[in-house]
Amino acid sequence: xxxxxxxxxxxxxxxxxxxxxxxxxxxxxxxxxxxxxxxxxxxxxxxxxxxxxxxxxxxxxxxxxxxxxxxxxxxxxxxxxxxxxxxxxxxxxxxxxxxxxxxxxxxxxxxxxxxxxxxxxxxxxxxxxxxxxxxxxxxxxxxxxxxxxxxxxxxxxxxxxxxxxxxxxxxxxxxxxxxxxxxxxxxxxxxxxxxxxxxxxxxxxxxxxxxxxxxxxxxxxxxxxxxxxxxxxxxxxxxxxxxxxxxxxxxxxxxxxxxxxxxxxxxxxxxxxxxxxxxxxxxxxxxxxxxxxxxxxxxxxxxxxxxxxxxxxxxxxxxxxxxxxxxxxxxxxxxxxxxxxxx
Ligand code: NAD
Ligand code: DAU
Numbered sequence: 001x002x003x004x005x006x007x008x009x010x011x012x013x014x015x016x017x018x019x020x021x022x023x024x025x026x027x028x029x030x031x032x033x034x035x036x037x038x039x040x041x042x043x044x045x046x047x048x049x050x051x052x053x054x055x056x057x058x059x060x061x062x063x064x065x066x067x068x069x070x071x072x073x074x075x076x077x078x079x080x081x082x083x084x085x086x087x088x089x090x091x092x093x094x095x096x097x098x099x100x101x102x103x104x105x106x107x108x109x110x111x112x113x114x115x116x117x118x119x120x121x122x123x124x125x126x127x128x129x130x131x132x133x134x135x136x137x138x139x140x141x142x143x144x145x146x147x148x149x150x151x152x153x154x155x156x157x158x159x160x161x162x163x164x165x166x167x168x169x170x171x172x173x174x175x176x177x178x179x180x181x182x183x184x185x186x187x188x189x190x191x192x193x194x195x196x197x198x199x200x201x202x203x204x205x206x207x208x209x210x211x212x213x214x215x216x217x218x219x220x221x222x223x224x225x226x227x228x229x230x231x232x233x234x235x236x237x238x239x240x241x242x243x244x245x246x247x248x249x250x251x252x253x254x255x256x257x258x259x260x261x262x263x264x265x266x267x268x269x270x271x272x273x274x275x276x277x278x279x280x281x282x283x284x285x286x287x288x289x290x291x292x293x294x295x296x297x298x299x300x301x302x303x304x305x306x307x308x309x310x311x312x313x314x315x316x317x318x319x320x321x322x323x324x325x326x327x328x329x330x331x332x333x334x335x336x337x338x339x340x341x342x343x
Contacts, residue, residue: 001119001231003029005076007061007109008083010034012186013124013178013220015044017082020224022048031055031074033067034083037097038324043316044185061105067112077119080227081109084158087189088128088151089332092275095150102154103161110165110173122231123162123175127216127243127281128152130177138284141177141239148276159239166237174234176227179243179283182306183220188317189328192217192303195254196310197317199263206333209273211251214280216243219302222295229293241283244295256300260307271336 004021008014009032018030030048034040036058048054055074059066061083070076083105085091085098106123113121130139131146145156165171182192195205226242234240254268297305310317 001078002027003031003074003076003078005031005033005071005074005079007033007079007081008040010036010040010042010044010056011082011086012039012044013181013223014082015041015185016183016220017080017224017227018045018054019048020221020228022051022053024228029053029055029074031057031070031076033057033059033061033070035060037085039086039187041185041187041320061109062100064108064112067108068116071112071116071118076116078122078231079109079113079118079120080122080124080231081106082124084155085151088149089189089274090328091149091151091154093331095154098150098154102151103157106158107161110161110171114165114169114171119172120231121162121165121171121173122227123158123173124227125159125175125177126152126155127177127179127241127283128278129156129159130281132278133280133282135280138245138282139241140284141241141287148278163237172236174230174236175239176230176288177239177241177283178223179216179218179281181220181223182217182302184306184309184313185316186220188321188325191250192253192257192306193310193317195257196261196307197321199258199261199267200311202263202267204269204337205254205267206269206271206337207250207254208271208277211254211270212249213277214247214249214282215253216245216247216281216283217253217299217302218243218295219297219305222297226288226293229291230288233291240288240291241285242288243283243285244299245283245285246299247280247282248299253299253303256303257307260304261311269337271333
């Protein structure tokens with residue numbers, strides 16, 4: 001394991017993972033393969049742009065020709081697939097790209113990995129594949145998948161195809177299912193960066209429904225270290241949950257965030273809920289802990305650190321919020337917030 005193809009490496013978690021790999025392993029070469037959708041951003045990789053161990057290829061994971069050519073050219077031995085359409089609300093508005101990238105794109109990568117006899121294919125997946133989790137229970141890796149949004153269904157399909165390639169073709173695969181990540185370079189459509197950047201500008205924070213939904217807001221650096229652990233010590237053919245193993249209500253997350261930014265509670269607006277909103281995710285993370293991994297940060301620490309990163313890095317997010325984002329924001333929140341709430 002030495003020459004990595006990091007698909008989706010210009011996105012939020014992918015770019016954090018690239019920085020992690022290049023920061024920890026001097027002999028690894030990293031090729032980022034990314035379509036640069038609205039969520040892909042080369043600013044995330046500025047600090048490694050001159051590193052001789054880093055290469056960038058602009059491409060679609062649904063393109064088998066370019067994926068094969070890239071794997072051959074850079075003598076890739078390991079694919080880590082972060083590439084995906086990732087926002088649940090966008091999957092509700094228009095699921096098409098989710099099926100193409102998350103289902104067909106995953107299949108294309110698996111086929112290339114098989115044809116080129118790669119050492120490892122790693123699929124980055126999500127706790128959303130387990131669906132809504134009742135109070136008092138935490139999902140384990142052998143639980144059946146029960147996705148409820150188009151996004152979650154497309155990710156569950158990717159997982160099932162990955163496991164089928166292991167069973168049928170002996171492809172050396174691993175899968176990780178992560179809880180909500182937060183931290184630097186997250187596109188400000190996701191709740192924590194959206195609320196942090198809105199709060200900085202004294203704009204309303206549109207909380208869906210009663211705000212009592214529960215999520216495990218883990219720090220992205222902890223997630224990246226866990227994916228690294230699974231790549232190096234995980235068992236082939238296995239799935240590993242990744243999260244802190246604790247969750248909190250969205251209203252609690254907002255309180256911590258407003259406190260970190262010294263902003264008032266009256267910015268909170270309860271708005272119409274997300275259709276089919278999963279009330280609670282909760283992961284049992286014993287299996288990844290047994291590999292010797294522990295999260296470094298609590299949810300509260302992760303939220304505070306993230307809020308401060310957005311406060312200190314306006315260069316990164318202001319230009320995003322001025323572009324395509326405005327059309328999306330109007331479509332998603334215009335009616336919910338009324339004219340006063342849309343920037
Ligand atoms: P993101 O939306 O920030 O980035 C996705 C990246 O994939 C972008 O750089 C985009 O340009 C690229 N991409 C999209 N379609 C592509 C295609 N067809 N070909 C090549 N590149 C393409 O996503 P993220 O939040 O960093 O998530 C990364 C992965 O982790 C995803 O697979 C997601 O399902 C999973 N995940 C995310 C979270 C989370 O909280 N963000 C939690 C668990 C799992
Ligand atoms: O759980 C892992 C998943 O986490 C990843 O697989 C997804 O890619 C990622 O987008 C994230 O999904 P969520 O739907 O949990 O994240 P989001 O940030 O969209 O929402 C988090 C919670 O906040 C959820 O309960 C919905 C709520 N929310 C979200 C937005 C955008 C609001 O109340 N208001 C909002 O404006």
